[in-house]
Every structure is written in structure tokens, then in C-alpha cells.
Amino acid sequence: xxxxxxxxxxxxxxxxxxxxxxxxxxxxxxxxxxxxxxxxxxxxxxxxxxxxxxxxxxxxxxxxxxxxxxxxxxxxxxxxxxxxxxxxxxxxxxxxxxxxxxxxxxxxxxxxxxxxxxxxxxxxxxxxxxxxxxxxxxxxxxx
Amino acid sequence: xxxxxxxxxxxxxxxxxxxxxxxxxxxxxxxxxxxxxxxxxxxxxxxxxxxxxxxxxxxxxxxxxxxxxxxxxxxxxxxxxxxxxxxxxxxxxxxxxxxxxxxxxxxxxxxxxxxxxxxxxxxxxxxxxxxxxxxxxxxxxxxxxxxxxxxxxxxxxxxxxxxxxxxxxxxxxxxxxxxxxxxxxxxxxxxxxxxxxxxxxxxxxxxxxxxxxxxxxxxxxxxxxxxxxxxxxxxxxxxxxxxxxxxxxxxxxxxxxxxxxxxxxxxxxxxxxxxxxxxxxxxxxxxxxxxxxxxxxxxxxxxxxxxxxxxxxxxxxxxxxxxxxxxxxxxxxxxxxxxxxxxxxxxxxxxxxxxxxxxxxxxxxxxxxxxxxxxxxxxxxxxx
Ligand SMILES: [Zn+2]
Numbered sequence: 090x091x092x093x094x095x096x097x098x099x100x101x102x103x104x105x106x107x108x109x110x111x112x113x114x115x116x117x118x119x120x121x122x123x124x125x126x127x128x129x130x131x132x133x134x135x136x137x138x139x140x141x142x143x144x145x146x147x148x149x150x151x152x153x154x155x156x157x158x159x160x161x162x163x164x165x166x167x168x169x170x171x172x173x174x175x176x177x178x179x180x181x182x183x184x185x186x187x188x189x190x191x192x193x194x195x196x197x198x199x200x201x202x203x204x205x206x207x208x209x210x211x212x213x214x215x216x217x218x219x220x221x222x223x224x225x226x227x228x229x230x231x232x
Numbered sequence: 233x234x235x236x237x238x239x240x241x242x243x244x245x246x247x248x249x250x251x252x253x254x255x256x257x258x259x260x261x262x263x264x265x266x267x268x269x270x271x272x273x274x275x276x277x278x279x280x281x282x283x284x285x286x287x288x289x290x291x292x293x294x295x296x297x298x299x300x301x302x303x304x305x306x307x308x309x310x311x312x313x314x315x316x317x318x319x320x321x322x323x324x325x326x327x328x329x330x331x332x333x334x335x336x337x338x339x340x341x342x343x344x345x346x347x348x349x350x351x352x353x354x355x356x357x358x359x360x361x362x363x364x365x366x367x368x369x370x371x372x373x374x375x376x377x378x379x380x381x382x383x384x385x386x387x388x389x390x391x392x393x394x395x396x397x398x399x400x401x402x403x404x405x406x407x408x409x410x411x412x413x414x415x416x417x418x419x420x421x422x423x424x425x426x427x428x429x430x431x432x433x434x435x436x437x438x439x440x441x442x443x444x445x446x447x448x449x450x451x452x453x454x455x456x457x458x459x460x461x462x463x464x465x466x467x468x469x470x471x472x473x474x475x476x477x478x479x480x481x482x483x484x485x486x487x488x489x490x491x492x493x494x495x496x497x498x499x500x501x502x503x504x505x506x507x508x509x510x511x512x513x514x515x516x517x518x519x520x521x522x523x524x525x526x527x528x529x530x531x532x533x534x535x536x537x538x539x540x541x542x543x544x545x546x547x548x549x550x551x552x553x554x555x556x557x558x559x560x561x562x563x564x565x566x567x568x569x570x571x572x573x574x575x576x577x578x579x580x581x582x583x584x585x586x587x588x589x590x591x592x593x594x595x596x597x598x599x600x601x602x603x604x605x606x607x608x609x610x611x612x613x614x615x616x
Pocket of ligand 1: 139140141
């Protein structure tokens with residue numbers, strides 16, 4: 090499944106996100122959640138961006154959510170994405186309460202096929218031995 | 233803040249010698265030419281400058297290239313709105329006695345850099361977007377702004393939003409046709425707009441700003457010094473700045489920028505209301521930027537932007553002069569366009585804009601947006 094030459098940008102995990110990327114490699118989506126204000130948030134940070142509590146921990150996301158916003162990119166912003174255009178960029182609102190930037194895959198990149206508010210679910214795309222990108226597709230099971 | 237109103241003025245404003253497609257000049261040269269021209273416009277010498285402001289480059293680079301050793305230095309970098317924020321900081325620094333003559337410069341070669349090469353493209357892996365956005369091809373402004381616009385369309389109706397975007401694109405081109413320095417001066421019809429190719433749905437190419445080579449500079453000084461210079465002072469009546477995220481996916485509400493905060497604060501400091509304004513210069517990296525900013529600034533309620541701009545009300549001859557230079561959409565847009573909002577507002581207030589002059593233009597609002605709809609700076613400028 091790994092492409093021969095993958096020339097698109099590859100995430101470089103940082104100390105506060107090692108766990109996130111390790112879990113993504115196992116096909117799981119994990120979020121950081123504040124145990125004080127009881128809010129899950131994205132991207133992973135040890136200190137809660139809402140109430141500034143240090144009392145935060147990892148929780149597994151269901152990977153289900155709704156499409157909050159999207160665009161269909163016709164003109165690639167970088168040569169590495171040329172072959173893929175048109176592709177769909179998106180912001181997904183997870184049912185666990187956080188919003189995550191991503192791609193919508195397994196869908197025709199046409200405005201008639203994609204609508205804000207539609208149910209989506211996570212799929213996992215391995216791009217290197219270390220890195221797997223969580224992406225989303227229209228939900229098969231519904232919410 | 234109100235006590236700082238009208239304690240400083242813009243006394244010089246200019247572009248670099250040539251703008252648009254200028255393959256023979258570097259970004260730094262655009263800074264230098266614009267600085268030269270703005271100081272000449274003010275009737276000041278380089279040696280008068282004691283406060284230096286820029287973004288994109290460090291003031292270290294600009295100070296070195298121009299040969300300026302300032303006693304106040306500020307390279308606040310919050311995207312294309314930075315220059316409006318610099319005016320606020322200059323006002324504060326001048327009042328605090330840190331400097332008396334503030335030079336704010338800008339120069340970018342967004343257009344020619346495409347040919348000459350931008351370097352590898354990917355940036356510091358410490359930046360969260362390098363982990364969470366760029367791997368998905370969420371890079372550069374169009375993807376982010378287009379996604380925000382899709383949300384707006386969902387909330388307020390796709391068809392009427394589309395018409396609002398078209399109104400802005402068409403009216404802005406009409407202003408550009410009156411500006412000899414504008415890059416795009418061919419007539420644009422609504423049909424042209426709707427037929428233009430997709431860049432990032434929901435954006436047509438005619439929703440997107442140009443990418444040009446240009447520089448600009450403004451000079452800000454104290455009220456006392458301003459009164460004794462060549463041209464009439466363009467008073468800084470009110471200023472405000474804010475930001476609420478960096479990367480797109482962290483934006484709290486995709487249909488509202490922090491113009492909702494800075495507009496109100498700047499108007500309050502200036503002691504004026506919307507009805508007092510003769511001109512609005514509002515960042516138009518995309519048609520959507522202007523639409524959503526009009527709402528944030530309080531010209532209309534959230535979701536009412538498409539009604540507010542309808543029937544070419546913002547075009548020449550309309551009752552709401554908006555982006556009279558032709559804006560980032562049709563005049564020039566280097567990458568961080570905010571400098572040119574200040575240059576045009578200054579010229580309009582002085583009555584220097586020829587065919588496109590807004591009659592009896594006394595008070596202008598300037599609103600810059602930076603990053604991924606991340607920051608805004610608002611200034612209220614006026615002449616006596
Ligand atoms: Zn919290």
C-alpha cells in the first residue's frame with residue numbers, strides 16, 4: 090500500500106504528538122482531553138487550551154463525525170499535490186467534540202457529492218513505515 | 233485609548249517605483265524604493281527615521297539594507313494585516329517617546345518568485361500545521377479560505393453567498409479600471425466571474441487575489457511634527473488589533489474574524505460611527521475575506537453581507553466606496569497586502585486619487601486580515 094515515492098509533506102512527530110502518530114499507525118484516532126473542563130481538543134497539547142489545566146489525558150475517538158467545512162482543490166498549492174488534484178480538504182467535527190483538518194477520500198470531488206453536515210468516518214492511510222494519516226470518508230454506518 | 237486618538241499621523245505613503253510584474257527587482261529593493269518614495273512624499277530624510285517597522289523580513293534585514301539604525305524596532309508578524317498593526321504600535325511608541333518618525337516598509341515578489349524559485353516549500357516541523365495540515369494539502373491561503381467560505385454558504389445559503397462574492401469581484405474590478413497602477417483593468421462581467429475556472433471550490437479564480445511584485449511604505453509621526461510637513465496630516469483616530477488562531481483548523485468560527493473585536497474597538501477609540509465613514513479599505517485576499525469582514529466590522533449583521541453588497545453598491549458611483557484602488561483582487565497583492573490599504577486610504581483622504589477620488593473623503597476605515605483569517609488590524613484615519 091505504501092507508494093514507491095511519496096513526495097508530499099510527511100509529519101515529523103513532536104514530543105506532545107508521538108502518541109497520536111503511534112496510535113494512528115495502529116489505525117486508531119486518539120485525542121487529548123481535559124479532565125477538568127471535560128473537553129476533547131485537537132491538536133494534542135499537554136496543557137488544555139481552554140481552561141489551561143494540566144490535568145489532561147489521551148482518549149480514543151470513535152472516528153465518527155460530521156463534515157464541518159470543505160474545499161475542492163483544483164490548483165495544487167505545491168507540485169507534490171499536482172497528481173492528486175482535484176482533491177478534497179476538510180475540517181471534520183468529531184462526535185467526541187474536537188475538529189480535525191483532513192482529506193475526504195473515497196468520494197467524487199464534486200460539490201454535488203459532498204455537503205457540509207454529512208456524516209463521515211475515519212480511514213487510515215499509511216504513507217511511510219512510521220506515519221499513517223487519518224483521513225475521512227462518507228460514513229457507511231451512519232452516526 | 234481615546235486619549236491617544238489624533239496624536240500621530242501618516243505623513244508619507246507610497247508604492248515602490250514599479251509594481252505588478254517586476255522580474256528585475258528583489259523584495260528588498262521594493263522595500264527600499266517604497267521607503268525612499270514615502271519619505272520624499274513626507275518631505276523627510278532617512279536620517280529623520282528613528283523607528284523601524286516591517287514584517288516578512290526582520291527589521292534587522294531592512295535596517296541593514298536601508299542603512300537605518302533605529303531606536304525603536306518592531307517586526308510584528310501577524311500576516312497581511314501586520315502593517316495596520318504597525319501603525320497602532322507606532323502610535324504607541326511615538327506617544328511613549330520611543331521614537332518620533334516611524335517608517336513602516338513592505339516588499340514582496342510573490343509573482344516573480346514563482347519563476348525564480350521559492351526554495352523547498354515545507355517549513356519548520358515544529359509548526360503544528362506541518363503535522364496536521366500540510367500533509368493533507370492544506371497549504372497556502374486558498375484551501376483555508378475556501379473551506380471557511382463553504383461553512384458560510386452552509387449557514388447562510390450558497391446561492392446568495394455566491395452572488396455576494398460576485399458583486400465584490402465585479403465592483404472591485406470597476407475601481408481597478410480607474411487606477412493606472414492596477415494590474416487587472418479589463419472589464420469584468422458577472423458572467424466572466426461565474427464562468428471563471430475553479431481554484432479551490434467554492435472559489436473561482438476571480439474570487440482570488442492576484443499574486444504580484446510590489447513594495448509599499450508609510451511614515452507615521454507625532455501630531456506636532458505632522459502639522460509642519462509637506463502634506464496635510466492623515467490622522468490616526470483609532471486603532472485596534474487581535475488574533476484568535478494561527479492555522480486554519482483552529483479558527484473558532486469560520487464565519488467570523490476578529491474584525492468583530494478590532495472594528496468596534498477602533499471606532500470607539502476614534503469616537504466615530506459607521507455613518508461617519510466615507511471610505512472602507514477592507515482586505516480582499518479573497519472575495520470572501522471582504523464579505524465576512526464587512527459583517528465583523530459591524531456594517532451589517534452576520535449572514536447579511538450578500539445583501540449589503542448587492543446591486544453594485546460598492547462600485548464607483550455606489551453609496552459605499554470599497555477598495556477604491558482595485559484591491560488585492562485587481563490592483564496588486566504581493567502576499568501581505570495590508571500596506572496597500574494604508575497607501576490608498578492616505579491618498580483618498582488627501583484627495584490625490586484622480587478619476588477614482590471619493591468626493592469629500594474625510595474619514596476612512598482600514599481593515600487588514602492576516603494569516604488564515606487569523607488576525608485583523610483596524611485603523612480609522614481622517615483629515616481635518
Ligand atoms: Zn480544560
